[in-house]
Amino acid sequence: MYKKENDIEYLKAEIKKKNRLIDEYHLTFRILNLQIAQLQHYKNRISNLHARIEYYRKVIDRLENIIPVKKFIKIVYFGIDRCVNIFEKIFKKINCRQFIINEKNNFIFHYKFFENQQFNQSHLILIVAEVTLPQCYKYRVQQKKEYFEKLGWQCRIVDWRNQSEVLSVLQICKEVIFYRVPAFQNVLDQISEAKRLGLKTWWEVDDLIFDKKLYLQCGFMKYLPKGELDLLLFGSGLFRKALLACDHAIASTSALAQNIRQVGVYEVKVIENALDQNTLRIASDLYPRKLEIDGDLKKKDEIIVLYGSGTKTHNADFLIAADGIISALIHEKKLRLWIIGELELPNQFGDFKNQVCYFSFRSYDQYMKLLAHADIAIAPLEDIAFNDAKSNIKFLEASILGIVSVCSPRKNFKEIIRDGENGFIANSTSEWKEKICLLAGNSQLRQRLGRQAYYDVLKDYSPDTILKKQVEPIFGIPNKQVRDKLKILVVNLYYAPYSYGGATMVAEEMSRRIQKKDNTEITIFTSRPFSQHKGLRRYCDNGFLVYSVEISPQSYPSEEFNNTEIVDPFEMVLQAVQPDIVHFHAIQNLGLHLIASCQLKDIPYIITLHDTWWLCDRTFMVKNNHKYCFQEKIDLNICQACEPQVFYLRERMKMMKKSLEGASLLLSPSETHRQLYIVNDVDPDKIIVNRNGVSRPRKLRKKRMAGSVLRFGFVAGNEIIKGYNLIFDVFTSLKHENWKLTIVDSKSNLGYSSFDIDSWKGQDKVIIIPPYDENSKDDFFNEIDILLFPSQWKESYGLTVREALLRDVWVVCTHPGGQSEDVIDGINGTYISLYDGSEELKKVIEGFLKQPSFLDAYLNPYKDHIMTYEQQADELFEIYNSVKVAENKKHPVL
Structure with missing residues (x-):
């Protein structure tokens, strides 16, 4: 190659x-x-x-x-009245333009x-995510990106608050996941847009935050101020609404998936929180080659029991193990309790200040380094449905460092922990004390269980395992x-x-x-x-x-x-x-x-x-x-x-x-x-x-009736560059009556009219129409005898000129320029110069009006010189x- x-x-x-x-x-x-x-x-x-x-x-x-006051007021009044009339016209145009824009946008948006x-055929998967929760972002967002890219997909992550970016990336993706997003109007618009585009809409979550009834069971709820509680429950309703707005869902555990099905979304897939390359990289530096112990943190004979708390919501969880931990601290003086993050300890712990150490919340790398100093990790959780739906992250993080864990018997922990083989389950005060003390007094047991836990999480939660068992069956491999x-x-x-x-x-x-x-x-x-x-x-x-x-x-x-x-x-x-x-x-x-x-x-x-x-x-x-x-x-x-x-x-x-x-x-x-x-x-x-x-005519041109008025046409906006001012000057000063002028307002397709019919004297002789399309083009040219093209620059081409020439319509155009290359002066059209303003154009038009019969039998002898769309496309x-x-x-x- x-x-x-x-x-x-x-x-x-x-x-x-x-x-x-x-x-x-x-x-x-x-x-x-x-x-x-x-x-x-x-x-x-x-x-x-x-x-x-x-x-x-x-x-x-x-x-x-x-000026006398009354007279001054009168002057001001009539001035204001005139301004109001002007503004009414402007607003009418603006409203008309907005209506047309809305109609055209409706076609695009719907x-x-x-x-x-x-x-x-896109190979891009979009994740619209809540990005402000570091742990959630790592396990639910960043890990997905790694999986997708390993399968051959491209992946882009966008904060759900960035409306324009989300709507933009939706246009180029194959599938979209909405992770932990609430149903504010902008999110509902995003989901609606995804459905318009025919994309599968996945709503993903890793906590039971969409069920108010089960959410209220959490112990921390009773300690919240009313305003904070109301806000949480309001958010829960928004999460539920976003979930139901999507057709499919992804959960982090099987218990959570079952809760989602009960809400009313029936296709729910499970992708568990797992190990990723970043975690494995950190772990490879820390285990089995244990890092050098920091003597300022840990003395040689101390046994560290570590608890990581992301938020104050874990206060109630910790309480279920608190008495057992206190008993263990009393029984085993070498024990030290390390707490990383936010946690309010019960008052009883005041007697054990020398055995308790707080560490502030820190980055994932720093958290893992502290965790590597520990001998025992704990994960107490209340016995409620909310916690049964939780994943076993705490066990994974400790195990990949070879650290033994003692955990509550919540569903996802029970699925991986074999009590006494790769960790311990504790479900009462006595069990928490017993198992912590057992591990504290037996370093070989700690090492054996920690090593087995290490092998188990590598086998069941490695990136490749989750990729093959859970991610690939859902999203597959992109087509080559x-x-x-x-x-x-x-x-x-x-x-x-x-x-x-x-x-x-x-x-x-x-x-x-x-x-x-x-x-x-x-x-x-x-x-x-x-x-x-x-x-x-x-x-x-x-x-x-x-x-x-x-x-x-x-x-x-x-x-x-x-x-x-x-x-x-x-x-x-x-x-x-x-x-x-x-x-x-x-x-x-x-x-x-x-x-x-x-x-x-x-x-x-x-x-x-x-x-x-x-x-x-x-x-x-x-x-x-x-x-x-x-x-x-x-x-x-x-x-x-x-x-x-x-x-x-x-x-x-x-x-x-x-x-x-x-x-x-x-x-x-x-x-x-x-x-x-x-x-x-x-x-x-x-x-x-x-x-x-240009397109070939679809209809035969009607023969011009002898003695009929001379019909002129002009196709452009109200622009000096296109010569409209010349046409206006000429036709408003003509003394002849045997004419009719049809103006095609090309600007009206952009949502507004550029012409004001009121400015014309002979309104009955002037017609302003919207742009023609392929179906109405022949009708327009069949209703005119002469096309006026007084462009004020050397056009690169002049499409309308060719459309007229191909349909036996005489052309009056400026010369030189690309517009006049297919016009032969006196044979199929008339040249006017770019120099002479409206006088030359007026002279030409008056000449036609004096002798309109010259067009009665006119046919363009050089139509075969005009390039057609088919020829240009070839x-x-x-x-x-x-x-x-x-x-x-x-x-x-x-």
């Missing part, structure tokens, strides 16, 4: 990659420093605003003195997966992953149901078509509007998985490309999908750190350059005066003059270049766009044209395969 690690070239490449990442981090730090400077800049602006507000306040005070659905498919992860800012823009349409259509190719698997990574910190979410679209992540509102403009918040969920998806290739489309706001993740993990990636975001901080090379920049070779000095308030342009450009340089291939939708990137130092051999496709599929072949040559497997 070829090993990359032995290849000098590979090692050089790794060093180069690490150096590149170090440069990346340096850039990030520089950007952070720039953001600090920017904050100072904003602080100064806020101070100026405060000064202006104070100025206006003084002006109002003066006006009150000058998409139901079914258990064992074939595409869940067979790399028989080409796996592509497609990354785009938007995706259905939040479809918006040409890049999104291309990403969606290509994914749907390539998914149908043999041995190909497409997965999507995208975003959705921010909403309640719900993290990563998985749903399904057209048979493939989509992972969507929330994007928080930006604190700094640089977060558009320098967003570190998305890295963790993206890397979760990389781990789950393990793609052969990542295809980045429009990643504004997702950020460049996603690309850095691919570089770090040596995953090949492709970038489709849908716009000039990779060259221009303003994305479309349009200046703040709304005019196209017309730079060819980008000069950052010019850019800085365009954006004087921005501090990060040079760092941004460096990060962009590193991202482009690391790509396996760059795709441009048009040759015009390709040449722009080549001028800006992109390797010509690395960038190729992959023209965007071409893109070949590109994917060529990148995969090249990658295999770089890292061959022999």
Whole structure:
């Protein structure tokens, strides 16, 4: 088998990659420093605003003195009334947007997966845990992680309080265990989400904390203040509710499992507390090669009886052995009682201060070292159902150090202890005294029983034993992953149901078509509007998985490309999908750190350059005066003059270049766009044209009726960059009446309308409609004669233009740019320049309105030049395969 690690070239490449990442981090730090400077800049602006507000306040005070009070009130009243009307419109839009977002989120959040659905090939098991109880965490959480990883599973542990992280990791796991979690609303949401994803929901516990009646039997309860008692019982109800919310359960003992079944969960498995690698490592240093006795702790002839108490709740347990221990201390003066942790001894022990020693609670390693000094370990427990459900941890910890134990006859202790062979059982005051004294007076007996206990716990509670007998039968071994498919992860800012823009349409259509190719698997990574910190979410679209992540509102403009918040969920998806290739489309706001993740993990990636975001901080090379920049070779000095308030342009450009340089291939939708990137130092051999496709018409176009009004169409949001202001200026100033304008508001898919119909004079001639889909696309184009595309930048392509040309719709578009490559001026469309504002567009439209009949029999003679979705998908599929072949040559497997 070829090993990359032995290849000098590979090692050089790794060093180069690490150096590149170090440069990346340096850039990030520089950007952070720039953001600090920017904050100072904003602080100064806020101070100026405060000064202006104070100025206006003084002006109002003066006006009150000058203007009669009634008149002043009238002015204020009408001003407020107008503001109320404005705010009503704003709130109406906000509410409408929120309604649409809620509807779309409902589709994502409520998409139901079914258990064992074939595409869940994850090897990850998630443990959502209570992490604040050290002993519980060690025995129930950390040990599970060891077992799972030994079986070949990956395992991730998340605190149940970290809602966003839990919800995110649920999306990429195979199974989930909820350990000792209460049914607060966030936990119920986690369980509900696990069920939506078709995951088995396991609730795990190691104490009888979900049964109030049995919990109240514990002796310590009667000593608790009422408030503390009420809190414990309230918690018990929450644990029970969480247990019943899950379909399956895991218990630490068979008695506890039976209690769970009686509550109403019938599939209950037992995984006992056991030894683990950490415990075995510690024990190997302490036994049988006993540690050197610390003379300050223990004198040579002393016999140490040790009791470890985790909390004050063990006071009642200790009481059942207290009298026997006192009798033993009286009888055997060499006995010393060591107590580790919290315990309130009965008053009788006041007479034995010289024989009792307290040690504060300490780490597990330190606890085991103290325990190794002991000669006898004790584990007294009340005779109640709560304790019969407990595990025998105290016996395990003492036995693995070869220390003999005396324990109460609770169920799990009786199952392992053979009285007089590997330990002692004590069930009365006399038995506690008798057996402690017997051991205290016979060192050989202590050693023999301790040694036998050591062998017994190694046999019955070793990690391998529990793994084979208890863990593997429940969770099994993960299926071996067979790399028989080409796996592509497609990354785009938007995706259905939040479809918006040409890049999104291309990403969606290509994914749907390539998914149908043999041995190909497409997965999507995208975003959705921010909403309640719900993290990563998985749903399904057209048979493939989509992972969507929330994007928080930006604190700094640089977060558009320098967003570190998305890295963790993206890397979760990389781990789950393990793609052969990542295809980045429009990643504004997702950020460049996603690309850095691919570089770090040596995953090949492709970038489709849908716009000039990779060259221009303003994305479309349009200046703040709304005019196209017309730079060819980008000069950052010019850019800085365009954006004087921005501090990060040079760092941004460096990060962009590193991202482009690391790509396996760059795709441009048009040759015009390709040449722009080549001028800006992109390797010509690395960038190729992959023209965007459009769907073929499904319906025949209706013949235009002679003498009918001329029908115009515009597809975009209310944006200057798309030329909407030009259209508005032209149509509100036309003197002709024989026209109709249909506007497709592409922004409404994002949850709000970007147009206000009230602003149009001839409202009956203007119609605003929501975006079309594949089913309604032909209907839209059949209802227009001319598509207006007055984009104010050199588009990379212009998808709507091609859709119109393929359907015999005349196109008016700006030139030059990718939008005009398939338009032949005077044959299937009309060029207007990027320079002349609305006058040229108005002249063209008035010309059409004077002679509308020129379109009566129009057919585009060059429809065969338009790339279809099918053709683009075939071409893109070949590109994917060529990148995969090249990658295999770089890292061959022999």
